[in-house]
């Protein structure tokens with residue numbers, strides 16, 4: 001996807017599946033390990049895309065869709 005996160009970590013997260021800091025650090029919930037691989041893929045792509053686009057605008061949704069279809 002042409003992005004390079006500075007750091008990726010898996011940890012306990014109470015209220016969400018993942019997050020992306022403004023400094024390019026990604027966190028994923030430990031609970032994701034028990035989820036459906038397709039769902040996990042979606043969450044990972046979502047967060048990686050935030051390294052390019054920090055919001056959930058039109059472009060974000062468009063790219064998310066195309067990455068999902070191509071991976």
Ligand SMILES: [Zn+2]
Nearest residue numbers: 046050055056
């Ligand atoms: Zn998001």
